[in-house]
Amino acid sequence: MVPAGRVVRADRAVPAGRVVRSGRPDATRRRRRPRGDLGTAICFLLPSLCGLLAFLILPLLASLLLSFSNWQIIGSPSFVGFSNYVTLFTRDPVFWEVFGNTLLYTAEYLVLNIVISVTMAVWIGSLSWGRRLFRVIFFLPVFTPLVGSALVWLLIFMPGGMLENVSAMLRVPIPNLVTNSHLAIQAVIIASLWSHFGYNLLLFSAALESIEGSYLDAAAVDGANGWQRFWRIRLPLISPALFFGTVLTAISGLQVFDQVYALTRGGPGSASSTLGYAIYTQGFVSYRLGNASAIAWVLFLIIMLLTALQLRLQRRWVHYDL
Amino acid sequence: MTKTLRLLSAMLLVAGSFLAHGAACAEQVKLTWFMWSGSTADVEAWQHVASLVTEKYPDIAVEFQTASWMDYWTKLPALAAAGQLPDIISLQSMRAPGFADLMLPLDARIKADNFDIRAFDPSIIQGLQKNGHQFALPYDFGPWVMFYNYDWFTKAGVALPRPGWTADDFVRAAKALTHDGKFGTAVPVPDAFMAFATSSGAHFLNDQGQPDLTNPGMKAAFANYVALATTEKVAPVYPSSGTISSLIANGRFTAGDIAMYVDGPWQLLNIRKKASFKVGVAPLPVRQAGSITLSAGSGFGIAITSRHPEQAWKAIQVLTGPDAERFLASAGRAFAARTAYQVYWYDTAAKDVEGAHEALSAALKNARPYVTSPNWNTVASLFEQYAPVAFAGSQPPDKLLETIQSLATQ
Numbered sequence: 001m002v003p004a005g006r007v008v009r010a011d012r013a014v015p016a017g018r019v020v021r022s023g024r025p026d027a028t029r030r031r032r033r034p035r036g037d038l039g040t041a042i043c044f045l046l047p048s049l050c051g052l053l054a055f056l057i058l059p060l061l062a063s064l065l066l067s068f069s070n071w072q073i074i075g076s077p078s079f080v081g082f083s084n085y086v087t088l089f090t091r092d093p094v095f096w097e098v099f100g101n102t103l104l105y106t107a108e109y110l111v112l113n114i115v116i117s118v119t120m121a122v123w124i125g126s127l128s129w130g131r132r133l134f135r136v137i138f139f140l141p142v143f144t145p146l147v148g149s150a151l152v153w154l155l156i157f158m159p160g161g162m163l164e165n166v167s168a169m170l171r172v173p174i175p176n177l178v179t180n181s182h183l184a185i186q187a188v189i190i191a192s193l194w195s196h197f198g199y200n201l202l203l204f205s206a207a208l209e210s211i212e213g214s215y216l217d218a219a220a221v222d223g224a225n226g227w228q229r230f231w232r233i234r235l236p237l238i239s240p241a242l243f244f245g246t247v248l249t250a251i252s253g254l255q256v257f258d259q260v261y262a263l264t265r266g267g268p269g270s271a272s273s274t275l276g277y278a279i280y281t282q283g284f285v286s287y288r289l290g291n292a293s294a295i296a297w298v299l300f301l302i303i304m305l306l307t308a309l310q311l312r313l314q315r316r317w318v319h320y321d322l
Numbered sequence: 323m324t325k326t327l328r329l330l331s332a333m334l335l336v337a338g339s340f341l342a343h344g345a346a347c348a349e350q351v352k353l354t355w356f357m358w359s360g361s362t363a364d365v366e367a368w369q370h371v372a373s374l375v376t377e378k379y380p381d382i383a384v385e386f387q388t389a390s391w392m393d394y395w396t397k398l399p400a401l402a403a404a405g406q407l408p409d410i411i412s413l414q415s416m417r418a419p420g421f422a423d424l425m426l427p428l429d430a431r432i433k434a435d436n437f438d439i440r441a442f443d444p445s446i447i448q449g450l451q452k453n454g455h456q457f458a459l460p461y462d463f464g465p466w467v468m469f470y471n472y473d474w475f476t477k478a479g480v481a482l483p484r485p486g487w488t489a490d491d492f493v494r495a496a497k498a499l500t501h502d503g504k505f506g507t508a509v510p511v512p513d514a515f516m517a518f519a520t521s522s523g524a525h526f527l528n529d530q531g532q533p534d535l536t537n538p539g540m541k542a543a544f545a546n547y548v549a550l551a552t553t554e555k556v557a558p559v560y561p562s563s564g565t566i567s568s569l570i571a572n573g574r575f576t577a578g579d580i581a582m583y584v585d586g587p588w589q590l591l592n593i594r595k596k597a598s599f600k601v602g603v604a605p606l607p608v609r610q611a612g613s614i615t616l617s618a619g620s621g622f623g624i625a626i627t628s629r630h631p632e633q634a635w636k637a638i639q640v641l642t643g644p645d646a647e648r649f650l651a652s653a654g655r656a657f658a659a660r661t662a663y664q665v666y667w668y669d670t671a672a673k674d675v676e677g678a679h680e681a682l683s684a685a686l687k688n689a690r691p692y693v694t695s696p697n698w699n700t701v702a703s704l705f706e707q708y709a710p711v712a713f714a715g716s717q718p719p720d721k722l723l724e725t726i727q728s729l730a731t732q
Binding site: 073074075087091092093094151154157158159160176178179180181184261262263264265266267268269270271281284285286287 | 395396399400402403420421423424503558559560561562563564579697699700703706707708710711713714716717722725728729732
């Protein structure tokens with residue numbers, strides 16, 4: 001049995017026409033097998049390839065083309081070159097604020113999400129009973145539709161809402177999050193954390209559970225205290241899961257839309273508007289599909305660069321070899 | 323012989339089924355109708371109106387599709403872009419400049435059928451035109467008026483708002499009624515504010531019909547409007563959220579948290595369903611330019627892509643016809659665009675509403691058509707998003723208008 005990789009290499013090395021003319025039986029066998037495999041492989045790949053083409057590649061290309069047009073949904077588009085990008089970076093009065101909001105949201109949400117989920121995973125892992133129960137409880141918000149939970153958060157945060165009543169009862173002055181321009185983004189972060197940290201919690205819990213007890217026992221015998229065992233043993237051992245969680249959380253943070261849409265609609269003003277929400281408003285409120293596509297491509301590039309950076313940095317802190 | 327018979331009967335069956343199918347197709351054409359709604363009461367009312375079409379034309383069925391007010395104006399262009407417009411489109415006069423291009427002009431049909439367009443109020447007929455062409459038949463229209471909580475006013479011993487009441491009377495009443503977390507009034511945007519600005523003598527469009535929000539008159543009017551929340555503190559601060567400010571105000575008014583607020587007569591259905599108190603209606607208070615309000619309305623037209631324009635034409639005549647108008651006016655969902663049917667709004671829907679007749683008559687006398695720019699959807703959305711910053715006192719009102727203006731016209 002020739003390994004698949006070798007067959008392909010042999011096929012590449014010997015041009016197809018020559019193999020047929022040579023008439024050597026072993027060469028013919030080598031040619032037939034990959035052809036048969038290729039057909040089967042294409043048959044298996046075709047459905048997902050069609051899906052990928054129809055729902056990812058083509059829309060992606062279409063949005064790239066749109067970003068160079070001034071299409072307004074109603075009417076026909078015309079080519080405007082880089083004008084949408086120039087407007088975005090130089091003339092749009094709120095783009096940089098929205099850009100800053102997105103970075104602030106992602107950074108704060110990422111750090112808090114990872115810290116809370118690791119802490120909770122370690123705490124739940126140390127419990128002698130109810131581990132599963134707590135994991136289910138904290139995972140439940142992940143199932144909850146974001147728009148629904150954001151509306152409940154709105155009822156809590158809005159003037160005259162639950163938070164104001166509680167603060168009045170406790171006589172602790174808590175500023176209103178959704179009407180204050182400086183704090184509105186914090187309301188979105190709180191709602192997002194509540195909805196999403198359960199996913200990372202489950203991920204890190206599974207990673208912590210899979211750590212061999214012998215490592216921790218050996219460290220304990222060597223005199224390492226709990227704090228040292230966490231930093232020196234547990235954290236490095238769950239670093240692949242931590243890396244995976246960090247990348248996904250950062251991507252979902254940059255793409256945030258639902259919570260902003262349901263909770264604050266980017267307001268007050270542009271205080272809680274993010275790039276994801278700006279794409280929506282430019283595209284479907286102002287009907288400027290060209291501008292919306294340009295923002296979408298800026299966001300796409302940021303996500304790609306950040307993910308590439310994370311992949312590069314992971315070499316320093318992710319340990320796959322233990 | 324048996325074989326031949328079997329074959330014949332099989333052929334007959336097949337032919338019969340084709341015929342039956344053909345007959346069924348000829349029997350009923352299914353039209354889709356897209357319309358906004360704000361409550362289940364709204365949906366029920368529209369579904370009843372849709373059923374009137376089939377009652378009159380059994381060969382036409384109208385399928386009612388709906389979305390919330392804000393989502394309607396998002397979904398409509400998306401449907402247009404996807405080539406999936408419904409047969410019948412609902413159009414609000416303020417959005418006519420931006421959306422009429424999605425609809426067929428009705429002029430030829432109106433002329434051919436000798437359709438009596440004079441039965442409708444002329445201002446709303448004009449409101450649903452673009453470049454002199456009629457794009458929709460109206461079902462309602464109306465001026466923005468002041469709704470007030472009659473019980474609250476009388477209990478507090480505050481004089482009821484009457485035609486001719488002034489801006490000072492309004493603030494005095496609002497102050498007297500504001501206490502214990504309840505407020506005298508609300509500050510929804512943009513429509514109620516545009517009416518406020520018009521009464522103040524300001525103009526929100528320039529000569530080219532584009533938004534002009536930063537002229538001195540508009541700045542002064544917005545400063546006064548914002549002051550109701552910031553300095554007078556007679557209106558609550560509200561967040562920018564998925565619910566439009568007029569619906570927030572409507573909800574707080576019907577819950578008994580706000581004593582008066584500005585809205586259109588089409589809200590009477592929702593107010594009556596939800597409010598547990600006696601409601602009153604008054605014209606807007608007199609400001610520098612008088613008690614001048616804006617009037618707008620909505621109607622139904624035929625999508626440019628409809629495959630059944632003839633049936634859709636028949637359907638919209640029923641949807642805006644006498645029976646529909648009688649029903650909608652009686653329910654309080656519409657101040658009828660057919661002038662002869664406005665009596666049902668007065669006599670049935672507003673029967674127990676204090677001052678409704680005199681308020682509407684006075685308002686209509688001083689109403690101006692709410693003429694807007696093609697990008698009014700953007701302007702309205704920006705007001706919803708940015709005005710709460712001014713109401714919270716985080717930014718001066720004039721700076722905020724400059725931001726909205728630059729974003730709306732970039």
